[in-house]
Amino acid sequence: MKTQPTGAVLVAGGGIAGIQAALDLANSGYKVFMVEQKAAIGGVMAMLDKTFPTNDCAMCIMSPKLVEVGRHPNIDILTMTDIEAIEGVQGDFKVSVRRRPRYVDLGKCIACGLCAEKCPKKVTDTYNQGLIKRKAAYVLYPQAVPLKYVIDEEACIYLQKGKCGACAKVCPAGAIRLDEKETRQTLQVGAVILAPGYKAFDPTGLNHLAYGLHPDVMTSLEFERVLSASGPYGGHLMRPSDRREPHRIAWLQCVGSRDQNRCANFYCSAVCCMYAIKQAIIAKEHSEHPLECTIFYMDMRTHGKGFEDCYNEARHKHGVRFLRTRVHTVVPDQESGLLSLRYLSEQGHVQVEDFDMVILSVGLETPPDLRGWAANLGVELSPGGFARIDDFKPTATSREGIYVCGAFAGPKDIPQSVIEAGSAALCAGADLSAGRHTLTVRAEVPPERDVRGEPPRVGVFVCHCGINIGGVVDVPAVRDFARSLPNVAYVADNMYSCSQDTQNIISSKIREENLNRIVVAACSPKTHEPLFQETLAVAGINKYLLEFVNIRNQDSWVHMNQPELATAKAKDLVRMAVAKVLRLSPLREELLNISQAAMVVGGGVSGMAAALALARQGYPAVIVEREGTLGGQARHLFKTAKGDPIAARLAGLIAEVEADARIRVYLNAKLTKVEGFVGNFKSTVAANGVETVIEHGVAVIASGGQEAQPTEYLFGRDERVITGLELDRRLKAGDPGLAKTRTAVFIQCVGSREPERPYCSRICCTHSVLAALHLKELNPEMEVFVLYRDIRTYGEREGLYRRAREKGVVFIRYDCEQKPQVKATSEALEITIMDHVLRRPLLIPADLLTLASAIVPHRDEQLAQFFKVPMNADGFFVEAHVKLNPCAFATDGVFLCGLAHYPKPIDESIAQAQAAASAATVLLSQQTIRTSGTTAQADVRMCSGCGVCVSLCPYNAPSLKTDGPQAGKAEINPALCKGCGLCVASCRSGALQLQGFNDAQIMAMIEAA
C-alpha cells in the first residue's frame, strides 16, 4: 500500500444513497467519482411522487441535492458508465469503467429539446414505467442531472439502420455525435462505495395477479407515476384502461416479498406497507369524488419513526380500509372490466368485491446481473441477495475498502438509505483521512459586485414547476405582469427553475442583464432558497438580494380549483416581492473558526461508535456518560439478529474506545452547562465531583433509551413474568432454569402501539422471535408461543420469523381491544387468547411469560434545552428532516443517533452514529463557518437596555454589553441568531431590526399588497 492513500472515492450509483455519500465525502475534502449506469442520476427516488410519512414531494426535496451534486467542483458524474473491475487494495484501488456512448456531447448540449421534438422514433418510456412513449432522443426526466439529452441506441433509426439523423440536422449547438464509440477508463480511488440500488419485483408471469392481462392491474411503481404531477397523466388520477377516474382501488401487499413459492424472495421488502399507505392517502387527495382505498395485507409493518401515526391517520382520518388477508387471485370481469377479488374476512368468511384498479405492492430485489457483478467484485451476498454486512460494521462489505449503502445492503426506505450513505462515507473517509484535501479543488466564488449606488434592475423568474404551478396559475401572464412593474429589467418563466440548466441560465442572465435584485416566484424557500442564493453568488452578486415567493404551496396547491384567482394572487405576491426586493441591501456573513473537537453525549453503542468514527477522521472526541460504565443497553443483550454474541463485540468496542488517545471518556458524568454555538461550544461536564469545561465544535446526542417497565400481565406480581431484556440477561448468563421450561409465551407490543404510547418500538418483534429461537435451541421440546399484533421482522429479519415457525414456534395474533388474559396458578401461568384463525379461545399453560416491553427514550429535557434541540411528544429528539436529514438537528452543529432518535437495533444505531459523525465531519473539515446574514441587529442609540430580548431569545443570541461606552445596551451574536424575529417583535424601543426583513421592507410589501 502506498504511504498516502488516494484521496478520492468512487460512488457506484446515483440514487439518493449514492448522492448523500458523494456529498458527505466531497464536502469533507475528498474527490468523488459518481458512476451511474443510466443517463442521469436520481435513481428510484426521482420517480416517486411523494415520500412517506410526511408526504413531501420527492422531487422537491431531492432536487437541491441533485443540483448540488451536479455543480459540485469535487464530484465528477460519469453517466452511462459501467464498472467492470476493481483492482488493488484499500487506499489504492484502480477501477476499470466502460463508458457507453451517449451520442450527445455533454459539453455542447444546451438541453433545448429540439432533437427530441424532431426525432421520429417513439419508444417506451422506462422512467414512466412504460405507461407512455418517449422519443429515441430524450432526457430521462425534466429535472435530470446532468440535464443533457441522450440517444437511445436500441431505438435510434440512424444507429440501427444507418438512416435518419434528424437530430443532428436540427441541433443548434452541434452537439449530436452519432459516431461516438464506447470508451474505457481507469479511475484511481482510495475507497469504493456501492450504491447500485434495487429493482422492483416484476410480477409479469404470475398467473394469479392478472398483471399484464388487465391494464388496471399495475405495480406500485407504475402507480407512483400515475400519481405524479410529472407523470403520464399529469397527476390526474385515472385508470389506464379507459382513462376514467377510479372509485375503488385495492392494494395487494407482499407481491414479490415474503414468498418462497411464486418468487424466491423470502424477505420482507420493508417499505411497501408505508408506501401503500402513502399512495392510498395521496390517491384520496387526488380524487375529485370520494375514493375507496383498501389495503390487503398480512402484517402491517409501520415500524419507522412517525409511521404508526401515519397508519393510524390513514385509518381514522382518511378512512383507508385495511384488510388483513391475502387475496388468492385477481379476476378480471369480462363484461364490466372490473377486477374481482375474493378474500377471507377477518371472521373467516369468503367475500367477493369488485375494484376499478388493483395496485401490486411489489418488493425490492437485487436483479441477477447485479448479483453477478457483486460476485465479480469480490463482494459477498446475503441469502436474500443483498451485500452481506456485519452488525457492528453495517456498511462494510466483505472486501476491505469497499462499502455499501442503500437498498443494495438490504431493502430499506429513504431515511435508512441516507443514514447508511453517511455511514459508508464516514468509513471511506476515515480510511483515507491522510489523503483529505489532496485531490480536491476549492469552489471558485467570483468576487462580489458592489451594487450599492446602482439603480435597481430587478430580474423576475417565474416557475411552472411542471404542472404543479403551471397547471393552475397562468405563469406567462404572471411573467408579463411582472414586466410591467417598476424597475423590473428582465423577466422569464421556466419549466423547472430548480433544474441545473435553469440555474445556469439564471446566473448568466444576471450577468448579461446586469441585474442586481432577483425575485424568484416558485416553491418553498424552506427547501429551495439556499439553492437560488448560491446561484446569485455564482453570478457575482450578494446572495441576500433575493426575494423568494412561494406561489406553489401558498397558491397553486391551495387554490387548485380557482385558477383565475390563483393567477391574480400570484401577481399580487410578485408585486409585493418586487416592492420589497427594491429595498434589500447586501448582507454580510461572519466567518467563524470551528473548534476541531467533538462532544458525544452518551456512552452506549451509538455514542461510542460516533466517537470512534470522529476519532478515525482525526478529530478528538469527548464522551459524556451518565453511568459508571460504557456500553449502555447493549450490556444486557444476548445476540444480534445475525447471531453475533453481543458481549464479546461490545467488549471490543469499549477496548477500542479506551485505547484511542483521541477519545476522552467521562463516566458518572452530567452536563451542567452548555454555552456557545456551532463551531464554538463550551460545555461543562460534572463527573465525580469535578467540573471540567470542554470546548468543542460539534455535539452528537446519543443519550439512548431503555426498556419500559410493564404494568400489566402480572408483571412484578409473579416471578414467572419477565421482560425481554431480563430474558436476554438469563440467556447471556446461561441460566439453567431456561432449558427446563416446558412452555414459554411471549406477548408483543406491551406498552407500544397503545393510545398512551402510540409508536411501534421497532425491535421487539425481531427480539422475541430471536429469543424464541434461542429457547428452542436450549430445549427443542419446549413449546413456544408468540402472541402478537403484527409481526414486524422487516427486511431480511423475516428469515428469523420463518425459522422460528419452522422450528414450531406458534404465532397467535391478538387485537388491542381483546388482549390476552393471564392468570396465575401454582402449576402454571394460564394465558388465554382468542385464536385468530379458529376464532376460539385458546388456553396455554406456561412456565415463562416474556413481555416485549416498549423502548422509551430518556427524555432529557435539560439536554434538549442546552443544545436548543426539539423533542417530540414521545420524548424522542426530532431530527432536521425525517427523510433527508435524519441524523442532524435543525440547530447547526448538533447531531443525533441511536435510541435517542427512535428505537433501533445495534446495526442501525452504529450506522446512524457513523452518519452523524460523517455530517459532523463535513462541518469540522471546513475549519471555518459562515453565519447567516439574516440576523437581528441592535441600534444602541435606541436601545433602552430593558433586557426583554435577552430573556426571550431561545438561542441566547442577545446579550447586554458589560463594558465600554455602550455598556447595558443590547448586542446580538450573529453566530447564535437564527433570524426568527422574536426579539424584534418584542423590542419596545424599536431598537432591533431583522436584516432582510426590516420595517421599511415589510411596509413596502404591505403597501404593494
Added chain:
Amino acid sequence: MTQAIVLKKGKTERFLDKVRHLIPKGENLNLCLTCGACASGCPATGLENMDPRKFLRMVMLGMDQEITKHPWVWMCSMCTRCTHVCPMEINIAGLVYEARKLWPREERPKGILGSCDMALRNESGSAMGTPPEDFTFVVEDVVAEVRESQPGWENLEAPLEKQGAHFFLSQNSREPVTEPDELVPLWKILHLAGADWTYSNQAWGGENYCMFLADDENWKKIASNTLNRAEELGCKVYLNTECGHSTFSVWQGNRKFGLKSPLEIAPMVAYYYEWIKAGKLKVSSDWNKDLKIKFTVQDPCNQIRKSFGDEQADKMRYVVKACVGEENFVEMFPNKSNNYCCGGGGGYLQSGYTEARFKYGKIKFDQIMTTGADYCLTPCHNCHAQIHELAKHFGGKYHVTHLWTIIALSLGVLAENEREYLGDDLKEVWLPGEPGTPDPFGER
C-alpha cells in the same frame, strides 16, 4: 363454536409430527403465515365450517381429536389450488391425504372404498371390476361392428397385447362398460394419426380410487401393475386416456413410490397436439364457421396444476381452437394452472357427500355460465361427470364432452351413434359421408 381449546404444557405427540415426513414439502407445514390466501381460493371453504387454513391450524395446535374422522377431508378434492399461491407453498392436499388415513379403512366413504377394492379383484385394475376377458370381448366386438357398419373404417384396429407397440393406452372403464360407442372416436383418431398403439386386457383400467382412499399400498399396486404391463409389452409411452386422476395416479405414483418406470408417462392431449401440429390429424373448424357455437375448456387439476402445468393447458387450447375455431373459443377465468376445481376430483363423485359437492361446484358452474359457452370440453372423466351434473342441478344449458368427440367431429369421422354428449345443434353436423363433410381418406 366458542368452546376453549385447552393446550397441555410442554411437547405432546401429535398427528403433524407423525405425518410430516410422509408429505411432499412437509417441511413447509409449520410455515403458515395465516394469510388466508388458501381459504379465499378454495371452493371447499365454509363446508363443515372448515377451510384449508383452519384445518392446518387445528393440526398445528395438535387438535388431533377434532380432526380425526372429520368429514371435511372428503370435501377437499385435493386440487392444490391453495398451494398454488400459498406464499409458503404448504401442501394442504398432502395433509388432507394423510388425514383421510385417520379414518379406519372400512369406515372411509363406501363409494371410494368399493371402487378401490373392485380394482383389486382381478387383473384388469378396473374400478368397475370388469374382468380381462370382458374387456377383450367388448373391444373386439365394437371394433368389428365399426368395420362392418362404417364405410372407410374396414381397417380400423383396436389392438390388444400388441408386443412392441409404441404407445400403451389405458382405458377408463366407463366407456367399455356403459357406453362402448364412446370408445370409437379415440380409436379413429389414433388410426388417422398413424399411431402404433395397443391395449392390454391386463391392468388396462384407467382408474385409481385407492389413491382417493388414501390407501398407499394399493395405489402403488395399481399404478405399478399398469406400468409393468406396458413395459412387458415393450411399449415406449404410457399414454393415459382422457382422464385426469388416472393420469395423475400413474404419473405421481411413479414418483411417490419410486417406481422408476423407464416409460414416458403422457397425457392424451399432448399427443393430439403433436399430431395436429404435424399435420397428421387434419382437423378443420369450418363446420363451426357459420354455426358459431361457443366452447370453453375445463383444465383438469390433475393434468394441469398438479402435473403437466400451463404448457399442457396451452396445448389443449391449441387443439380445441383448431377444432372449433379461434373465435369460438371462450376462456373462463381464472384458468390453466390457477383453475378452479370442478368438485369432481378427489373421489368426490363416489364419496356420498353430494350436497357438499354441489356447493363446491357452484363456483365452476358460475364460471361456465359467465363464459356463455354452449359446450365445456374436458379431457377428464370426473370433470366430465361433475360438470354435467352441475348443469342438471343448477339448470345450466351447456353440454359437456371429451376432446375426442370434437376432434373426431372436426375430422369428419364422428358417426351418428358417437354423439351421445353432443346437443341437438351438433347431432347432424359433418356426419361422415354426408355432403360437405371432409373425407379423411380422400387424399390417400
